[in-house]
Amino acid sequence: MPLLEGKKALIFGVANHRSIAWAIAQSLAREGAQLVLTYQERMEKYVRDLAAKIPGTEVIPCDVQNDADLDSAFAKAGELLNGRLDILVHCVAFAPASELENPFLQTTREGFHTALDISAYSLVAMAKRAEPLMKEHGGSVLALTYMASERVMPKYNVMAVAKAALECSVRYLAYEMGEHNIRVNAISAGPLNTLAARGVSGLTGFREQVAHVSPLRRNIEQSEVGDTALFLSSDLSRAITGEIMFVDAGYNIMGA
Template sequence: MPLLEGKKALIFGVANHRSIAWAIAQSLASEGAQLIFAYQERMEKYVRDLAAKIPGTELVLCDVQDDAQLDSAFAKTSEIFGGKLDILIHCVAFAPSSELENPFFETTRSGWQTALDISAYSLVAMSKRAQPLMKENGGSILALTYMASERVMPKYNVMAVAKAALECSVRYLAFELGEHNIRVNAISAGPLNTLAARGVSGINDFRNQVATVAPLRRNIDQSEVGDTALFLSSHLSRGITGEITFVDAGYNIMGA
């Protein structure tokens, strides 16, 4: 039997074929999960095109900064899935480009608020709405983070702060939702060629460094993150919660 036979997953963050969220969607679908993609209005065409590649995938409109749209998205998810949700995937992050180009000490109040609202608070907002759909049978909530939460990565700036807040949120959510058998984890992925990564200056140089320094002497690809998400979404990881799992060819263990 497929690992996720009969399981129902709501995925935020699918944008194009290079998206980590898309790789996760493919991995979950390959093991039998039924999917819903939550999308921003401006991304609708791209998301619809990808959803069509996985038969049965549904779509719900949602801007994560709009509580009314979050309420609507989870209400529609409940309607489609019959009041049940097993898996929630959070692949949402954003900071204004100027906040990544300017020195960190020039971070603006509005840029800070935007980055933390979209990249970190949204996980809390989603989890609040997922809990009623998961509390009867348990579930898995999974977010994406990056090691800049712990180490200085030049030009990552306020996004690093947002990722640190996201990781702390994972731990608090794991503690509070654990009594309902809801697990909350995050994957810290190595640098990938995604739309979001292209907004960070020097990302290609860093990818070259990872391929040289990492124990596996290579970069990862999106499918490796997707398959780790599959594991963390399945019963195989039923004893794991509140953890940050690195998928970066081992780069995080190195001193340089």
């Protein structure tokens, strides 16, 4: 039997075919999950075209900075999925370009607020709305993070602060939602060439470094994050919660 037969998933963060969220969507669908994808308004065409490749997949708009949008996205997802949600995937991040170009010391109040709101608070906002749809039968909530939360990656700047807040939110949500058998985890992915990553200068050089230094002597692919998300969404990981799981060819263990 497919690992996710009968499971229903709501996925935030597909922008195009390179998106980590799209790789996750494909892994979850391969194992039988029914999907709803949300999209940011300007991405609608790309997301609709991708969704059409997985029969039965629905798409709904949502800007995660807007509470009314979040309310209506979860209400609509609840209708489309007959009041049941098993899997929530958060693959959303944004910081204004200037915050990733200027020195961290120049971080503005507004840029800090925007990055933390979109990239970290949104997980809490989503989890709150997912809980009523999950709590009768349990569920899995998953977010995407990056090692810059713990170690300095020049130019990642305020986005690193947002990832630290996201990871801490994962632990607090895991604690509170655990009583309903809702698990909350994050995947810390190695660098991938996506739309969001292109906003961070030096990505290509960093990918070369990872390929050279990591234990597996290579970079990762989106599909490898997708398959780890599948594991964390399925009953195979039923005792894992509050965890930050690296999918980075082992790069994080290296000291030199």
